[in-house]
Amino acid sequence: MRVAAVYYDGRSAKAHPVTLCLEDDKLLLQGKEVVRREVLTGLEIQPPLASTPWVVLFADGARCEVADSRGFAELFPGTDSRVAALENSWRWSGFALLLVLVIAGAGYVWGLPYAAQRLAERIPVELAQSLDRQVLADLDRHLLQPSRLSPERQGQINAKLGNLVLADEAGRPAGLEFRASAELGANAFTLPGGNVVVLDALIELADDDEQIVAVLLHEMGHVAGRHALRQLLQASAVGLALAWYVGDFSQVLAAAPALLLEARYSREFERDADQFAADALKANAIPPGRLADMLQKLEAARQGNYNRKFADGLDYLSSHPSSEERINRLRSQ
Template sequence: MTEFDAVYYDGRTSARKPVRVRGYTLAIQIVGDGLRLEVPLGKVHVDPPIGGTRRALHLPDGAQLQTDDHRAVEALFPRRHALEGWVHRLERRWLYALAAIALVVAFAWWSVVDGLPLAAKIAAGFVPVAWDAKLGEQTLDFFEGRLCRPSALDAARQQALQRRFAKLTAGLADGYAYRLLPRNCRGVGANAFALPGGAVVMTDALVKLAQNDDQISAVLAHEIGHVRHRHGLRMALQATGLAALAAALFGDATSITSLATTLPVALLQNGYSRELEAEADDYAFQRLREVGLSPKAFAEIMLLLEKVHQKTSGGETKDYFSTHPATAKRIQRALAAP
């Protein structure tokens, strides 16, 4: 049996009455001057402890007990005490509560900024290269059915660009079937984007903007870098979230190909992260040097694209920097590359 002193309020008047409370297995007994009550434990509602204030026990019909004997209340209602213990301790240690909130916020931020990208990178490593081609084809179907038509460039111009692209992809034994797809795309502007599997879409507007073919080669080398590092797949996995990551890790080809509905939006609306862009830039600089071209051509075309971006930003047309975030640092790195 548990006993403790308390103050009784009948819930109808403001009168307070000192009482003795006896706790039994199924009920409590309240004894005072002219008062004797028995209340089943199941009908007693116990307020959680708040700092060092009195503990309130709510009885039927609005009556209430108040006591300073927290230990007795906790002994009488052990299950409720277990559930309320953390709240009580956090209230007494508000610094711990603030630290816990900060940790939750920090973890949520890390999950979005670093956690999902890292998980997507790991998961992409479990996806066979053969699946990239299927994902790329389905994504290409989306573009060609909604945004892009065959290129309006003359045949000789297209052939010259194809030779440039072939030079950049020659000897790349990575399992991808590289192909350049010149297209006249509505609402995309001067742009180029790589698809999983090796297809690189290049718009007529980009060709017209470039001052020379070395600048076009620089953009294409950058896009090849996205293919080799599987950035399109990683971005689609990241955008789709945990379900797609699990599918990649466990080899569910059907679920992976459903990413084709996510990738076009990710490519055109979200764009690549700075980390992925830097990775593709580094590959482009290296590859340009290997084929006898200067990385400075990359800086030149970036400057031209930046001018276009400044004129068109805020409109409906997507330009290169809508899908490939640019910074002065990227241009400086290209100029500094040997």
């Protein structure tokens, strides 16, 4: 049996009309200007895609194109076009696209958080601390002002945290950074390296030091879980991948403050931080309801006039679970 084909020698663009047939374990290619015999095991056969022809590749770079799919299948009984048929099927193409989307979605929902957690556990403390210094310096330039609290008052708050009994010492903050901010209002937030920023308005909002300690213990729950670093890694995943490829992390580091302010903790992170705070409060003979009291105060404060663009990302009450659910859970412990 012979099948018509077009042969290209790999050295020029000239097309040579030829016929193909089999001679035992060899392919015989004959044309007006070319004759070749090649062992079948030395050939590479590429199936067609859509309306493209079958392609036979030779080891020296030559190629042969066969438009007669039926004749090619008869010439090479071991080949079939099932893969090509699947590639040309809208149904199977749609299924493949759906499968890719499902895998990508699963990677985003479960794979990315898992990878961020594992990476956060392996980042050296010194590197995380240097990131904190850069993030805080940038925030100081654009968003934060020096604290108006006296050194004595700052020392009192530090001393109260230092005297707390903690089941998980990993929650000890690397340090407390006291600042003021008209834009962020009553807030405290954790930096990726474990430092906790405490804003004056939060201290002023609290009725007593137990409420301040309760909020800071919530932040210490984020420290223990390295939530801020994990959140930053998740938010900058694409940037990190690009930075790893080109070897330049400067743009990712420059974007870290904005990512930190705009990223919201997940339901799991907030629940874990609340539970850390509740357990620590009970261990120190302080009712977990003191954190609930402070959450209610923050709920009222968030209705104020400070800049929601920044504050929403850091607000304890802007992320899931809802403030009412969290308050009820804390009061029930």
